[in-house]
Amino acid sequence: MRRRTFFGFVKSKLRYTTVDETLPEPVAVAPSERVTLFFDQPYIPGEKLSLHPGDPVKKGERLSLTKDAGGYALAPKSGRIENISGFLGIGGRRFTTVTLAIDDEAHQTLDEGFKSVYQSPSLKNAREFLAGLPGKPNLEVFFNPQRPVKSIVVLGVDSDLVGVTNQYFVNNAIVAIKTGIDTLRQISGIHEVILVVPHYLFKVAGAAGATIKTVDSAYPSAHPELIMRYILSEQSTPDVEPPSDDGVAVFTAEAVVAIGSAYKTGFLPLEKIVCFVSKDETRRLISVPIGTPVKDIAEAFHEPIGEGDRVIFGGPMTGVSVYSDNHPVLADTNTIMIQDRRRIPEVRDNPCTNCGACVRVCPVNVPVNMLIRFLQAGRYEEAVSQCDLNCCIECGFCSYVCEARIPIFQYIHLAKLTLAGMNPVEKNNG
Amino acid sequence: MDSTIKLTVSHAPFWHNGSGISQKSYNILLACLLAVIPGIYRYGYPALGAVTLSIGSAVLWEFLMNLATRRPVSIGDGNAAVIGMLLAMMLPAVVPWWVVVIGSFIAVVIGKQIYGGIGGNPFNPVAVAMAILMLSWKNFLDFNTALVGYGFAFNPVDPLVLAKSFGPAAVKDFKLGDLLMGRQVGGIGSSFGLGLIIGGIYLMIRGFIRWEIVLSFLVGIFASALCFYLYNPNVYASPGFHLLTGYSLIGAFLLATEDSSSPVHFLPMIIYGCLGGMLTVLIRNIGSHVDGVVFAVLIINILNPLLDKIRPKALGKVAHHA
DSSP: OOOOOOTSSSOOOOOOOOGSOOOOOOOEESSSSEEEEESSSSSOOTTOSOOTHHHHHEEEEEOSSSSTOOOOOSSSSSEEEEEEEEEEGGGGOOOOOEEEEOOGGGGBBBBOOTTTTTTTHHHHHHEEEETTTOOOOOOOOGGTSSOOOEEEEOOOSSSSOOOOHHHEEEEEOHHHHHHHHHHHHHHHOOOEEEEEEEEEGGGHHHGGGGEEEESSSBBTOOOHHHHHOOOOOOOOSSSOOOOOTTTTTEEEHHHHHHHHHHHHHHHHEEEEEEEOOOOOOOEEEEEEETTTTTTHHHHHTTTTOOTTTTEESSSSTTTEESTTTTOOOOOTTTTEEEEEEGGGGOOOOOOOOOHHHHHHOOOTOOHHHHHHHHHHHTOOHHHHHOGGGGOOOOHHHHHOTTTTTTOOHHHHHHHHHHHHHOOOHHHHOO | OSSSSSSOOSSSHHHHHHHOOHHHHHHHHHHHHHHHHHHHHHHHHHHHHHHHHHHHHHHHHHHHHHHHTOOOOOOGSSSHHHHHHHHHHHTTTTOOOHHHHHHIIIIIIITTTGSSSSSSOSSOOHHHHHHHHHOOOHHHHHOOOOOOOTOOOSSSHHHHHHHHHHHHHGGSSHHHHHHHTTOOOOOOTOOHHHHHHHHHHHHHHHSSSHHHHHHHHHHHHHHHHHHHHHHTTTTTHHHHHHHSSSSEEEEEIIITTTTTTSSHHHHHHHHHHHHHHHHHHHHHSSSSSSSSHHHHHHEEEEEEEETTTTOOTTTTOOOOOO
């Protein structure tokens, strides 16, 4: 819970955390017995999979659920597959999880698949081996013939508060970012690279050899969607709805560093930089293999997770609270927060009092006070046509300032999910 | 992915700035006290009785409506208490008890609860109640007749009545400083201008009321009164006089700024406030009523939904040309 400023007539401001405030060097944390990997595919019991419990797995091995599946994960440690099951994520998204019982440090075996190709970098082998790297690089964008990529945007900013992963790389590893950018240029043949950094890192970022754009230190200016809207509005024709991100490939600084390092050394970096926030709000920068359960991280810092506490993956504004202390670090997890149950701000079912706090903070000028009335009444189409629901970038700021404590962000999310679920049905019927 | 413990799961965001409806209500009540306490000092026990009866009955009506409509009890948010307080501030001290109770009934039940409670009312509940009371029981709300039993050290005639009936020459004895210090007859909490201004500034700084509305309302009064004054200073009172008499200040700080019935975007707030100020002076100077604030507030409340359609284009939205 944060306190409202005494001077309420000024617009509420939330500042992003900067790297100087956190520990300079990340502390390494290792998984104790198991790691869990997520696959973006629903789990159907009885379906024939190419992975089976008991299969041995090498460190860095590509694991895919079925032979023709596009998505894969990289095993962060060698070991044996222990369990394959389903996982229901936020908004009804279905995943399959694969849990590995890992070998101890002395008996780790390495997969040599990438080693054989790393000296000839190409988009093809990047797509084949690197999509599971920390920072979750999306390499599929280069393979869409309908949308040729014209420029690459590298995010040296962290979209949510508290997280500092990308800023850490800009501040401490700008040379590695340059290597990564050069590698990306080489494999994609695209020369226009834009590096987005916070103002205070402008000087450091100059060494990356890319066009530098800076963003403000106030939330949510580093929100990827907002960055895209501003950058795109400078570059292409505005007046396209939603703003088209055609021709832009977006990577996080962490992903760029990982790609660069993979091609430089031949080893796949599988450790993720995560900001771990304990109950007393101490921040620690940690380096942890993807797939490590949050329980292990909490134990490493003697941080008890108790009944009714909240474990948050992602930041305080847009993250997801998980229901299990076994939930693993994912390739795009930048922040993990443990919130004591006594410090959880309550949400209420008050109606909107029309105080206008949300309207003042909305970064994209959505009339939230009207929108929430339509959403609470379940009139989602009108919310889109009259209150610009689709313009919302989902930063969560409106809920943060809501005087009536309405879970506005949740209503917005629900409305968007419902509408997204309706459209395919309408298309089929039409 | 089984968990040995039960975690709290909810939707983002996981932080909140800590603001709340009750916090706002209590701050408004606190600011009101700055104007009410001098009023009680001036008018004595009857004023204290009216204030407590008004707040008490407003809370009671809210509670009864909660029971009748089978909704969660909402008296804790303090909104009903604010309504009761504002109503009392506008009434003369010796108003009969049943007028207070009827007034709070109109404000809470007819002004707010039948629209679904807080946030649903299209009009300021207090302005609705005051308008109905003023039209129904004129004599009880006329400050000149109501406060006749008091011996004041100043001219005990409502300055607005004087100005309207006899022209500005009749009120030239009212110095602006005296008006500011509440040396005029008026409502329990609406005549001590200094208290209202300090309380109002506190609320504006804290962000509990929207400064845009307050300032534009005051500018609206000042500018239009100034036009009248320049046109004919022998017939129309000065702008300073209009600002410090009647319900001008309580209207600007506490009536026009009621959340639910006022706009939230910048330009609409300015138009809303200016219009309110202008209407106030128009009603006072050429209308038949002595004070125009209550009616002006009701009229701008009607305009609110229309005004609030003037808003900046959402980022990423495209105007669809027909």
